[in-house]
Amino acid sequence: MFTHDIILIGGGGAGLRAAIAAAEQSSKLSIAVVSKVYPMRSHTVSAEGGTAAVMRDTDSLDLHAKDTIFGADFMADQDAVEVFIKEAPGELIQLEHWGCPWSRDADGRVSVRAFGGMSVDRTCFAADKTGFHMLHALFQTSQKYDNIARYDEFYVTSLLADDGKVRGVAAINIYNGRLEAIAGKAVILCTGGGGRIFPFTTNAAIKTGDGMAMAYRAGVPLKDMEFVQYHPTGLPGTGILITEGSRGEGGWLKNKDGYRYLQDYGLGPPTDTPVHRKMELGPRDILSRCHMQEYAKGRTFEGPYGHYVHLDLRHLGEEVINKKLPFVRELASKYVGIDPVYEPIPVRPVVHYMMGGVHTDMNGSAPLEGLYAAGETACVSINGANRLGSNSLTECLVFGARAGRAAVQYAAAQGAPSSQRLEALARDEQQRLDRQFLRKEGGKEKIAVIREEMQKAMEDGAGIYRKEEDMKRTCQLLRELRERFSNIAIEDRGDVFNTQLTAALELDFMLDVAEAVAHSALNRKESRGSHTRTDFPKRDDENFLKHTLAHRTPDGPRIDYLPVTITRWQPEERKY
Amino acid sequence: MNGTAVRPDKSKLHYSKMPPTWWLKKPAYLFFMLRELSSVFIAVFLVILLAQIHQLTKGPEAYAAFVQKLSSPGWIVFHITALLFALLHSVTWFQSTAVVMPLRLGERELPRNLVLALNIGAWVAVSAVILILFLALRG
Amino acid sequence: MAEPTITLKVARYRPGKDSAPTMQTYSVPYRQDWVVLDALNHIKDQIDGTLSYRWSCRMGVCGSCGMMVNGVPKLTCAAFLRDYPSQEIRVEPLAHFPIIRDLVIDMSDFLDKLKSVKSWIVRKVEKPVAEGEYRQTPAELEAFHQFTQCINCMLCYAACPVYGLEPEFLGPAAIALGYRYNMDSRDQGKDLRREVLGSHHGAWECTFVGECSEVCPKDVDPAAAIQRTKVDLAKDWFKSVLLPWGAR
Ligand SMILES: Cc1cc2nc3c(=O)[nH]c(=O)nc-3n(C[C@H](O)[C@H](O)[C@H](O)COP(=O)(O)OP(=O)(O)OC[C@H]3O[C@@H](n4cnc5c(N)ncnc54)[C@H](O)[C@@H]3O)c2cc1C
Ligand code: SF4
Ligand code: FES
Numbered sequence: 001m002f003t004h005d006i007i008l009i010g011g012g013g014a015g016l017r018a019a020i021a022a023a024e025q026s027s028k029l030s031i032a033v034v035s036k037v038y039p040m041r042s043h044t045v046s047a048e049g050g051t052a053a054v055m056r057d058t059d060s061l062d063l064h065a066k067d068t069i070f071g072a073d074f075m076a077d078q079d080a081v082e083v084f085i086k087e088a089p090g091e092l093i094q095l096e097h098w099g100c101p102w103s104r105d106a107d108g109r110v111s112v113r114a115f116g117g118m119s120v121d122r123t124c125f126a127a128d129k130t131g132f133h134m135l136h137a138l139f140q141t142s143q144k145y146d147n148i149a150r151y152d153e154f155y156v157t158s159l160l161a162d163d164g165k166v167r168g169v170a171a172i173n174i175y176n177g178r179l180e181a182i183a184g185k186a187v188i189l190c191t192g193g194g195g196r197i198f199p200f201t202t203n204a205a206i207k208t209g210d211g212m213a214m215a216y217r218a219g220v221p222l223k224d225m226e227f228v229q230y231h232p233t234g235l236p237g238t239g240i241l242i243t244e245g246s247r248g249e250g251g252w253l254k255n256k257d258g259y260r261y262l263q264d265y266g267l268g269p270p271t272d273t274p275v276h277r278k279m280e281l282g283p284r285d286i287l288s289r290c291h292m293q294e295y296a297k298g299r300t301f302e303g304p305y306g307h308y309v310h311l312d313l314r315h316l317g318e319e320v321i322n323k324k325l326p327f328v329r330e331l332a333s334k335y336v337g338i339d340p341v342y343e344p345i346p347v348r349p350v351v352h353y354m355m356g357g358v359h360t361d362m363n364g365s366a367p368l369e370g371l372y373a374a375g376e377t378a379c380v381s382i383n384g385a386n387r388l389g390s391n392s393l394t395e396c397l398v399f400g401a402r403a404g405r406a407a408v409q410y411a412a413a414q415g416a417p418s419s420q421r422l423e424a425l426a427r428d429e430q431q432r433l434d435r436q437f438l439r440k441e442g443g444k445e446k447i448a449v450i451r452e453e454m455q456k457a458m459e460d461g462a463g464i465y466r467k468e469e470d471m472k473r474t475c476q477l478l479r480e481l482r483e484r485f486s487n488i489a490i491e492d493r494g495d496v497f498n499t500q501l502t503a504a505l506e507l508d509f510m511l512d513v514a515e516a517v518a519h520s521a522l523n524r525k526e527s528r529g530s531h532t533r534t535d536f537p538k539r540d541d542e543n544f545l546k547h548t549l550a551h552r553t554p555d556g557p558r559i560d561y562l563p564v565t566i567t568r569w570q571p572e573e574r575k576y
Numbered sequence: 577m578n579g580t581a582v583r584p585d586k587s588k589l590h591y592s593k594m595p596p597t598w599w600l601k602k603p604a605y606l607f608f609m610l611r612e613l614s615s616v617f618i619a620v621f622l623v624i625l626l627a628q629i630h631q632l633t634k635g636p637e638a639y640a641a642f643v644q645k646l647s648s649p650g651w652i653v654f655h656i657t658a659l660l661f662a663l664l665h666s667v668t669w670f671q672s673t674a675v676v677m678p679l680r681l682g683e684r685e686l687p688r689n690l691v692l693a694l695n696i697g698a699w700v701a702v703s704a705v706i707l708i709l710f711l712a713l714r715g
Numbered sequence: 716m717a718e719p720t721i722t723l724k725v726a727r728y729r730p731g732k733d734s735a736p737t738m739q740t741y742s743v744p745y746r747q748d749w750v751v752l753d754a755l756n757h758i759k760d761q762i763d764g765t766l767s768y769r770w771s772c773r774m775g776v777c778g779s780c781g782m783m784v785n786g787v788p789k790l791t792c793a794a795f796l797r798d799y800p801s802q803e804i805r806v807e808p809l810a811h812f813p814i815i816r817d818l819v820i821d822m823s824d825f826l827d828k829l830k831s832v833k834s835w836i837v838r839k840v841e842k843p844v845a846e847g848e849y850r851q852t853p854a855e856l857e858a859f860h861q862f863t864q865c866i867n868c869m870l871c872y873a874a875c876p877v878y879g880l881e882p883e884f885l886g887p888a889a890i891a892l893g894y895r896y897n898m899d900s901r902d903q904g905k906d907l908r909r910e911v912l913g914s915h916h917g918a919w920e921c922t923f924v925g926e927c928s929e930v931c932p933k934d935v936d937p938a939a940a941i942q943r944t945k946v947d948l949a950k951d952w953f954k955s956v957l958l959p960w961g962a963r
Contacts, residue, residue: 099896
């Protein structure tokens with residue numbers, strides 16, 4: 001057994017920020033970062049466009065708060081948003097001190113760019129590889145803390161709770177297949193989102209909602225899971241993201257007639273240079289719906305991977321593209337054979353981000369003693385029904401740091417975990433894995449088949465447009481898939497680097513997360529933010545200005561609700 | 577403590593060795609080996625040059641006899657080879673200079689090939705001047 | 716008409732079972748827009764669930780999926796089947812690294828090296844966050860920007876014969892990262908890094924084969940970083956010899 005004070009699950013933006021925050025509290029504390037991939041492989045690495053904070057005199061905290069709350073369709077907790085906005089600038093400056101190579105203005109200040117739904121330029125960026133640079137800066141900086149120990153390529157399978165308190169985790173050492181107990185006084189989940197429950201997503205293979213499912217199984221409710229963000233501009237086929245930064249720099253969306261169709265949906269008037277919150281700089285949920293309506297009108301292109309529109313960057317010119325959007329050029333050239341300097345890029349909406357997650361307060365504390373969560377896996381909530389682009393990297397930093405500090409404070413008052421108890425719990429977990437996977441004979445179902453059917457069910461029932469009977473069918477299908485999963489076939493019985501076992505465990509987690517999403521969606525009988533129901537097309541503040549909480553029961557999720565915290569911004573109609 | 581806490585069990589890893597013929601696998605590797613080899617030829621050439629100078633101190637006959645020996649076909653082949661190697665060495669040297677010392681014009685870095693061309697141009701010019709001086713002094 | 720197919724020869728190594736890697740042959744569909752990684756995923760999902768390899772982002776930025784494709788180090792998520800016109804593609808683990816299993820190599824040594832060059836901003840005195848950002852002009856950023864692009868994919872190590880012969884060699888990416896921090900206007904740690912970069916297994920061990928920069932998928936140009944590090948080291952040495960009275 002390994003023992004530490006604080007255990008981080010996840011080495012992405014949130015996990016590393018939390019680890020450093022905890023490590024800085026005292027050099028006597030021992031911090032473990034447990035991650036199923038080497039930290040710099042975490043999905044934060046893929047984030048492109050930028051990270052938002054009030055960095056200029058022309059901006060104000062209230063304005064950023066208002067944009068965020070408005071973007072969230074009033075589902076964000078306004079006290080949390082205010083904390084977030086206030087601490088965001090300091091976090092970005094801290095990252096600057098840690099070496100992040102931000103793009104700069106001529107006077108040496110960190111540059112800012114426009115982003116969807118933001119009313120001023122406030123998104124800091126490092127060309128169009130912001131997440132990559134953030135993650136590497138955090139990872140490299142984390143190396144200088146002697147009290148951070150990394151468990152690289154350890155797959156956490158469950159939280160170990162003793163006496164109603166989380167006291168550690170059970171994790172498979174992927175190098176030798178051994179299940180280890182890692183004990184700690186507090187555990188922080190920073191396991192990222194779960195976009196892989198959908199077939200077509202910008203999310204990396206590792207984004208399987210593990211942390212959400214682990215908390216859910218430990219009795220913690222998942223909050224606002226019905227809110228799944230579609231990003232309007234992914235490459236057809238692969239789902240590779242073309243950053244919103246490309247529209248922030250002035251890119252245009254055009255239908256098959258070469259017409260900037262967003263003007264038909266109340267986002268106009270079209271202008272040559274970008275105007276904040278208008279046209280292509282509208283929020284993601286609205287832009288994704290506009291795409292679907294264009295499709296319904298027969299005004300999109302048709303390709304081997306379905307309908308798409310054009311993202312036109314040609315008028316920006318080669319120089320701007322090379323300087324501000326080099327990765328977009330690289331990705332489009334490589335993966336669809338299109339050089340955006342000369343041709344428009346084919347794009348379509350694609351699943352991108354989960355607003356929902358583990359229910360926490362604004363210190364990252366979950367309603368289970370000793371458990372914290374931060375980053376995409378948590379729902380504080382500042383993102384409400386629709387996250388604004390470039391708020392989530394900042395969220396990882398602000399709430400990662402807060403959770404790290406809060407966990408240290410909590411841990412200070414805790415005694416050492418009982419190793420006997422934890423080892424017994426780990427043995428139970430080992431038996432479960434043996435029974436379910438490693439020593440099970442005669443399984444028939446293929447992992448890939450169940451995964452694909454789950455993804456299809458999610459797209460059909462919980463996509464951009466949702467309606468009662470589809471969602472019911474999806475909920476039904478997910479139950480059946482859960483049944484079939486118990487008959488899963490594992491051919492690989494090797495100890496070392498058994499990726500079939502981890503794939504099965506990921507699918508196991510995804511099925512839980514998918515069910516929470518589908519049931520939360522079914523029960524929200526209104527349209528708000530990313531959650532659009534054709535049978536309830538209006539927002540209904542009377543009945544649904546409240547957070548969904550999904551609790552796990554043997555028969556599927558049980559749904560209840562929690563009020564949204566409103567402080568200074570009263571709900572109004574969301575118009576751009 | 578800091579860093580990777582648990583590592584793969586070394587006894588279970590497979591370590592592969594580079595085959596002795598690794599440098600034949602890729603033109604770049606072969607080129608590299610030739611460049612390394614070039615130093616041998618250049619060293620031998622320098623030893624001969626020293627010997628030649630040494631013969632000068634022994635008087636005109638000894639020197640003539642030495643030069644006579646050097647004009648055998650074998651030695652001529654050697655000298656041509658050494659010259660080619662010297663050229664190879666010089667070109668790769670200039671290539672590396674282009675990498676090591678990038679030239680900037682305002683914000684932009686000049687293309688490496690241009691820097692290389694400038695270097696080689698200067699080298700050819702200097703060599704030409706030396707050759708002309710040599711011919712002029714002789715004549 | 717039957718779907719066109721292509722043959723993948725994939726290296727297998729099962730520790731405890733195999734004494735050395737063997738090649739296993741799979742036939743996979745040939746699709747214009749498939750990369751080698753898609754073909755491996757097809758094998759794993761449809762043909763043989765026991766094949767192990769690393770991948771994640773599928774967009775060339777996480778650095779997980781480096782392998783030898785027909786003997787050349789490549790990101791398999793950026794290596795298109797269509798670029799290999801022969802009917803057969805050979806996929807092996809990255810050269811020069813110990814193999815854990817199948818296509819998975821041990822990279823812990825590489826991580827130690829990244830850390831050994833003190834790859835973080837070193838300051839004599841930290842500036843408090845309240846005092847705001849360090850100013851850095853676009854030109855100052857330009858001086859090191861290229862060397863921040865490294866995704867730690869280790870293709871350069873697999874291409875470097877010096878590393879193949881001498882695993883102690885600090886290697887291209889680690890030296891480039893050290894150089895990156897040395898060149899950052901915010902950093903003051905050059906003196907600390909000299910010890911590692913200038914050590915026997917540091918920059919001087921490089922004989923400038925140049926293949927690291929050839930295979931680098933992100934145009935980091937580690938070879939340039941190494942050669943410039945040598946020049947810096949030499950300059951520092953001269954200064955220390957010629958100006959022994961602390962005039963440096
Ligand atoms: C393509 C793309 C572009 C984006 N661009 C932007 C942008 O421009 N601006 C912005 O603000 N946001 C952006 N986002 C969103 C943002 O990147 C993510 O929300 C954020 O990076 C999530 O960080 P995280 O630390 O929560 O999780 P991740 O970075 O996903 O890290 C999760 C970590 O958890 C670990 N983990 C997971 N499960 C387990 C387990 N079972 N055992 C052990 N370890 C585990 C993983 O190994 C990993 O280290 C983008 C997202 C995508 C997909
Ligand atoms: S320098 Fe290039 S090849 Fe080497 S690890 Fe970095 S990105 Fe990969
Ligand atoms: S899968 Fe991330 S670089 Fe290839």
